[in-house]
Amino acid sequence: MTRKEQLGQVFRFALVGGVNTGTFFGIYLLLHPWMPYFAAYSLAFVLAMVGSFFMNTYFTYRTRPTWKKFLLFPLTNVTNYVIQSAGLYALVTWAGMDTRIAPLVAAIVAIPFTFLLSRKILVPGAARAAEGDERRGRARTSSTV
Numbered sequence: 001m002t003r004k005e006q007l008g009q010v011f012r013f014a015l016v017g018g019v020n021t022g023t024f025f026g027i028y029l030l031l032h033p034w035m036p037y038f039a040a041y042s043l044a045f046v047l048a049m050v051g052s053f054f055m056n057t058y059f060t061y062r063t064r065p066t067w068k069k070f071l072l073f074p075l076t077n078v079t080n081y082v083i084q085s086a087g088l089y090a091l092v093t094w095a096g097m098d099t100r101i102a103p104l105v106a107a108i109v110a111i112p113f114t115f116l117l118s119r120k121i122l123v124p125g126a127a128r129a130a131e132g133d134e135r136r137g138r139a140r141t142s143s144t145v
């Protein structure tokens with residue numbers, strides 16, 4: 001994969017992430033008045049994750065969705081969920097941030113982790129290809145003199 005293709009993936013991931021974050025946040029705000037903030041957060045997270053799977057398979061990585069990928073995709077989001085949940089708890093409990101804003105801040109912090117993990121699940125062999133690209137790049141730049 002060329003650097004241009006990788007940058008395209010990162011750009012598309014950012015677009016999907018923005019749409020997904022907006023979807024998540026909208027659902028969260030709709031649920032927040034009706035249930036405790038953490039329950040609203042969790043339900044919004046799950047619903048947005050389903051949308052994220054389809055947007056990432058079709059648009060970001062341009063791969064075909066399969067049941068296997070769909071079932072594995074939540075595993076990649078477990079790390080994201082843990083990072084966001086810990087961030088949400090810390091921002092609300094320790095930093096005193098408003099419960100309407102804290103999930104958005106926590107989500108932004110988790111973006112790089114989500115990209116790497118979702119790429120690994122949705123594009124089998126992507127990690128090995130990236131390592132090969134890196135090794136070839138080092139070989140071209142190294143000198144035997």
